[in-house]
Amino acid sequence: MEIREGGFYCVPAECYVDPMVPVTRAVVTHGHADHASRGHGRVWATPETIDIMRTRNYVADETQTTGLPYGQRHDLGGGVTLWFASAGHILGSAQAVFEYQGQRIVAAGDFKRHPDPTCAPFEVVPCDVFITEATFALPVFQHPPLEDEVEKLMRSMRTLPDRTHIVGVYALGKCQRVMKTLRLAGYEHPFYIHGALKRLTELYESYGQDFGVWQLVSEIDRNDKDRFRGKIVLCPPAQINDRWSRRFADPLPTVASGWMQIRARARQKRAELGLVVSDHADWNDLLRTCRETGAGMVWITHGRVEALEYALKKEGINAKGLHLIGIEEAAGE
Amino acid sequence: MSFAAFADLLDDLYFTNSTLAKEAILSDYLRRTPDPDRGWALAAIGGTLSFDLFKRNLVKTLMEERMDPYLFQLSRHYVGELSETVALAWPQSSEPVRLNRLPDLHEVIDEFTRRDKPGIRAYLVTLLDNMSPPQRWALLKLGTRGLRIGMSARTVKKTLANMAGVDVGVLEKLWHGITPPYTSLFAWIDGNAEMPDISNVLTYSPVMLSHPIDEAADLDRLSPETHHAEWKWDGIRVQVAGMNGEARIYSRTGDDISHSFPDLAATVNWDAVIDGELLVRPDGQIGSFNDLQQRLGKKKPSGALMKRLPAHLIAYDIISENGVSFRDQTLDARRKTLEAFIAERHPDHYTISEILEWTTVDDLRGLRQEAADSEGLKEGLMVKRRDTPYVSGRPKHAWYKWKRDPFLLDAVLMYAQRGTGKRSSYYSDYTFGLWANVEGEAKLLPIGKAYFGFTDEELKQLDSWIRNHKVARYGPVQEVDKELVFEVAFDSAHESPRHKSGYALRFPRISRIRWDKPAHEADRLEIMDTLIGK
The missing domain is CATH 3.40.50.10890 (Rossmann fold)
Known part of the structure; x- marks a missing residue:
């Protein structure tokens, strides 16, 4: 996994995760405009997300799409297996799980732990590296029921x-x-x-x-x-x-x-x-989730990166802020 | 009535935009809430509570004990404000004392005032543990007297006046003579008692204020027969009031600042209310605002300080004497009374504001230039209509202020910080600097900070410019590329050893954003010497 201009890039499978520029191969976690965009050659996503992208004209006729229901394993090439786990964020939202040479990396996209009657609940996937957002990563954010x-x-x-x-x-x-x-x-x-x-x-x-x-x-x-x-x-x-x-x-x-x-x-x-209605995990849920995945390394994409990085390190979890550019806090909220 | 009702009231007022709706919400609360809760709520909103229930520092200490200091700091900078940060992030005690019900507002106040220091601390913790975030916010704002809910004192008085069915002027006069929890006021509003009698209470009287002159429209109105010109001194506007051997010095906003100026207060052995400018007189000469600043905010000035910088009043007006109000008299009539009054005072402490000679508007322009050349002693001119009564507030075309032009310089934006309140997500505080030679190299040295003078639209542009030109971060301070030039206006400058550049500006504001100007063409520090006439 490395960071390129278009976003996260999975080197052996030659594909991006939630790229914001048109690419040949893209894994998309969910349909919000700061994660899904148009112009990709091939798209892997949940069937719901592909429908959402189609509704929003993010996929054209020539785009090849592969809809993977939650839990269905798929050979992405280069020795990489991809499957989706529900993220509890919106309809079809998923964490993208990459498995390669016995290692598991989970790109959580956006997620929440509060109950939501309109989508599947978040599923904890044990992993080596957990890639999380930090939209509401400050102790002042404690979302009420x-x-x-x-x-x-x-x-x-x-x-x-x-x-x-x-x-x-x-x-x-x-x-x-x-x-x-x-x-x-x-x-x-x-x-x-x-x-x-x-x-x-x-x-x-x-x-x-x-x-x-x-x-x-x-x-x-x-x-x-x-x-x-x-x-x-x-x-x-x-x-x-x-x-x-x-x-x-x-x-x-x-x-x-x-x-x-x-x-x-x-x-x-x-x-x-x-x-106060949020689609994202609040402070306590972010910390809890990082802990529950058992990941030894947490990468933090966007939001209040410093706070989450600091709090995780204090708990002995290796965390790193990536400061991805282009993901705007306002879009999903 | 429970504290919860008070917290709901504050929330409703905070989130309501229209002034009329705010008035309706407040009067509804005041009608259905019994004494003394409603009086305390009124005091909190009107800003008339005279004591803190607990210290801000206690709140900070509690948080520092309970929360990681770095996370607390990040939270605080994000939210932009202490009370709200604590209200949202308050970490519950491990074994909290559970209350069956929240106490009433007056019980909260009584409890805090009755307790000693450790008791206050324990009570505050218990309340915070038992409250929702909006209730905590209300408590912290009440307790440290920091309530800002977008309701002016004027609106509060208007609400009360409407409830009582009287003119707002009646409330203006009453307001400073009555104290929380205002039971006599509400008894009168409810029709159960006479209007409270305040004739024997020494109080602040609402002052008369001026409008900036509109050179295009107003100059034609002026003639020496109808208008007086006086210097606009650069001190602080005060009201000195005496009654039955008591003395008070009030700031323009009604704050009692007598304690800072006991030397002047000690001279008050008369019953009158005098409106004037407070200055200091080092070596028998009127001192600058910088001299005065050394005495402002000093709770107990030392004898040596008072000897070096004795307080002095330049009297502008007289509002009442021996129980007789002169508010309805003309300025000319009041001036005669004032002259007689000041003639009997010691000139070390009191002088009368000079009436300036003029016949044409050009004479006024000349006087204004003279003020500009006074090295900051005089801010400009006051031009007052001679036949006007003393009206509180800002009546139109009665008094004009004609300030000297501000100084201007082109400075380079160096650092930005997020604002507070409504602006907490915007970089709205700007530190800017001038070029100086530091060890043979051209370097920027910070000269001042400004956070207004631009439009909301410009604020958005600046905010996005800053986000795209970040260099480094020092806590809440964002360093930016040294590329953007501001034209900065300011009223005066003085030498200041506390600033790296050696200068401090007074009342700096952004007068223009020079998107077009290259940073290397901004002014050099040497210009300051010329500007302040050194």
Whole structure:
């Protein structure tokens, strides 16, 4: 394994992991834009991830794709065996497990340990080298249970029944997780959603997820502002305070993101309600996971690299920050 | 009412954008919360608590004992603020004392004020162990009086005025005469008592402030018949108040700073409220702001310091005397009273602000230039309409300030640091330097720091420029390529042995970002000598 301009490169198998530039051979851990990109010759990923990439036009007709369900071993060439283990991040998200000459390297991609009704739970894979992210690697990040945050939203809707709660969510993963959890918490009205969330929600449904009734905002008469009072509207985060939100009666900008833990961040986004909902492991889960893999070496790709590197070293785990360029913290959250 | 309700209130206020909605949230809380909790909450929000429940240092110490110092430091720099870092990262005690319910706000306050040092420490730990992160944040902010929830004192007073159904001016007058937990105030608001009587309380009176002059629009309004010109001295604006043998010196914002200036306070043997500029007089001459700075913030100045730099007041105005308010009188009328009043004071301690001679606007320009040449003693001119009453706040077209032009220099960005609060994810604090000859080599020496003067859009551009030009990191300080030039404006400069360059700037701000200018064309350190007239 080495680091090249395009990202992680597996030398014997001649392929990249989550490359951000077009390459001949790419292993993709999940469908978020900072991991999956277009223009590759061959792609190995889970079938769900390949579907997501297709929906987002990341794979063209000429792209050769190999869909590997979790656990299915595959000869990648050069003596390297690849298989995927679930990462608990979003639908189809996987840790890429590389086995070569008795050594096992796990590239975890993005992952989380908190329960999520819309994807398979994280699986611990014992390994020699564990490659992790560090998006929320600071002791200040201790994600609360999702139910608490959804209850916060429900309480706000009870207190302010005349306002339209516009919830900014990332289109892939966050949107569906929030909808599903709201349904489990007993929210019965239709969801009104922005067009950008439609196709991926349908994709989740094709994998058996049920979000109840939802409707595109664009299909509702512009003058029918009152329709949304006391209801939940979902849209990409950038839209909550943008022109798009003017069509609603008395909108209450809400953001669902792990960053909402930090007050100043919530204010920056001009959120009046911040729901701490994260697709990533928090501080304690990052440490716990690194420990549980039993890896003697941990490589840290991006995020609060220094803190995680320091804390692991203190526990006697050899850790190294790689400071990969090009992976932006904002994208998945 | 439980502390939880107070924490909810702070959260609601913090996250609400509109001032009207904030007012509604606050008045709703004040109506449904009993005494004395609501009064303490009001004090916390209005910033009128007069004591810390615990020291910031205690919070720091507790964290250092419980958490790896390096991780704590990283967290703190990331969050940008101590209280929130602790609120989020608080490591529970191994055997925490569990409370069945959170105490009421007033119980928390009573408990802290009653306890000795070890007791305070134990109580703080117990509370933090039993609270959620937002509750911890509320407690830490309350306890160290660091609450900033985007609600101005003015909005608080407006909320109370609306609840009482009176004009906000009534609250302005009352506000500084009453103290937490404000039971008499709420009894009046609830209609159960008369308005609190503050005629016998020595308090700060809200001051009258000025607008910067708009040279294009305002100069035509001026004539010597309608306007006075005075020097704008470069000291600090204060209010000296005396009543029944008591004396207070208040800063412009109403902070009691009497303890820093006992020499001036000791001269107060009269009942009056005087508005003026506080300066020091080394060797019998008015000293510069740099001289004054040696006495600011000194809780107990030594006798030697007071002898070397005795406090002096240049009186601008008189607000009341012997229980009679002059607020409704014209400036001309108040000026006569002030002249008579100052005439009876000792000139070592009190002088009256001189009324400057002028007939044309060009004369004013000349005076302003004279101020600019005063080596920092005078910041410029004040031009005041003679027939205006003394109105608190900033009435339009009553008083103008006409500051001398700032000094400008082109400096090179050297280091950047993340800001705090809303700016905690942006590199928004900039250290810049000038070229100097160090052992035959051209080197940059830091001359100052600035964190405003640019637009939000420019902040974003600077932030991304810095992220792309990182050199090295020293804790929170990011060193950058020495390639970007700022035009820096500042009000004055003085020699400072604490700075490597030997100078310190006063009120530096970024006046322009010179994306176009090559760094080697930035100014040299020698320019400072010329600028400060050495």
